[in-house]
Amino acid sequence: xxxxxxxxxxVEERRQQLIGVALELFxxxxxxEVSIDEIAAAAGISxxxxxxxxxxxxxxxxxxxxxxxxxxxxxxxxxxxxPLGARLLRVMGRFFDFVDQHGPGFSALMRGGPAVSAEGxxxxxxxxxxxxxxxxxxQAAYDHILAHLDVADPPARLELVIRSWVSLAExxxxxxxxxxxxxxxxxxxxxxxxxxxxxxxSAAYDxxxxxxxxxxxxxxxxxxxxAELVGRLMSLAS
Numbered sequence: 361x362x363x364x365x366x367x368x369x370x371v372e373e374r375r376q377q378l379i380g381v382a383l384e385l386f387x388x389x390x391x392x393e394v395s396i397d398e399i400a401a402a403a404g405i406s407x408x409x410x411x412x413x414x415x416x417x418x419x420x421x422x423x424x425x426x427x428x429x430x431x432x433x434x435x436x437x438x439x440x441x442x443p444l445g446a447r448l449l450r451v452m453g454r455f456f457d458f459v460d461q462h463g464p465g466f467s468a469l470m471r472g473g474p475a476v477s478a479e480g481x482x483x484x485x486x487x488x489x490x491x492x493x494x495x496x497x498x499q500a501a502y503d504h505i506l507a508h509l510d511v512a513d514p515p516a517r518l519e520l521v522i523r524s525w526v527s528l529a530e531x532x533x534x535x536x537x538x539x540x541x542x543x544x545x546x547x548x549x550x551x552x553x554x555x556x557x558x559x560x561x562s563a564a565y566d567x568x569x570x571x572x573x574x575x576x577x578x579x580x581x582x583x584x585x586x587a588e589l590v591g592r593l594m595s596l597a598s
Contacts, residue, residue: 371413374405374413375413375414375423377403378399378403378410378413378414378420379420379423379424379427380427381399381402381403382394382399382420382421382423382424383424383427383428383462383465384402385398385399385402386421386424386462386464386465386468387461387462387463387464387465388464389464390464390468391417391421391464391465391468395417396410396411396416396417396420399420422489422490424465425465425468425469425489425490425493426493428462428465428466428469429469429493429494429496429497431458432455432458432466432469432497433496433497433500433501435451435454435455435457435458436451436454436455436500436501436504436505437504438450438451438504438508440507440508440510443579443580443581443584443586444508444509444576444579444580444586445552445556445580445584445585445586445587446584446585447508448508448551448552448555448585449548449549449552449585451504452529452548452549452551452552453548455529455533455548456533456536456544456547456548459533459536459537460544463537466533466534466537467534467537469490469493469494469497470494470530470533470534471534498523498526498527501526501529502519502522502523502526505522505525505526506522509572509576511572515566515568515569517562517565517566517568517569518562518568518569518572520562521555521558521559521562521569524558525551525554525555525558528551528554529551532547532550532551549585549588552585552586553585553586553588553589553592556576556577556585556586556589557589559572559573559576560573
């Protein structure tokens with residue numbers, strides 16, 4: 361009987377493996393609760409070898425955050441085909457898939473990272489790097505929504521609507537993670553309704569936004585998310 365020799369990984373391949381292992385562990389528990397020993401064991405290597413590829417837990421955590429932020433930003437990518445309401449609902453489904461799968465990591469990312477031991481300049485660099493990652497996700501979400509609306513030069517009120525909605529999605533997800541007391545599917549639909557509501561309120565103050573709102577809903581089907589919102593509001597009025 362023969363056994364295959366373990367394949368030796370190259371430097372970058374090993375780094376990517378460690379990042380993936382760390383991200384998986386950080387996704388299930390707070391990064392403060394995950395040790396280098398656990399990461400090494402999960403990767404099938406020794407503790408000193410982890411330090412060969414990363415100077416410490418902070419640098420490995422930052423690398424995992426970068427990968428997570430890229431994944432999260434990619435959740436807003438959606439083909440510009442079909443009704444806008446259905447597109448946004450699919451985006452929210454993928455967004456909450458990420459939140460559901462990476463709860464502690466998502467919370468740490470959006471709240472500026474965990475209190476991993478660091479001092480002085482290194483700690484400030486970590487905070488700055490984390491904030492830059494968060495901003496990159498928010499900007500990616502903003503750019504993708506603009507693309508869905510087919511607007512190249514957004515007016516100030518539209519920028520306010522989109523950035524407010526992205527922030528609302530973040531805060532809604534963070535609150536949902538604390539007990540998950542509201543069914544996830546309801547929150548996904550509610551956030552699509554929130555986008556329409558924010559746009560409608562802005563349209564009441566601005567002719568350009570009013571024109572954009574009419575364009576947003578002109579191709580919406582009777583059974584789409586935007587139409588459902590109108591039906592819910594009308595039932596309240598009656």
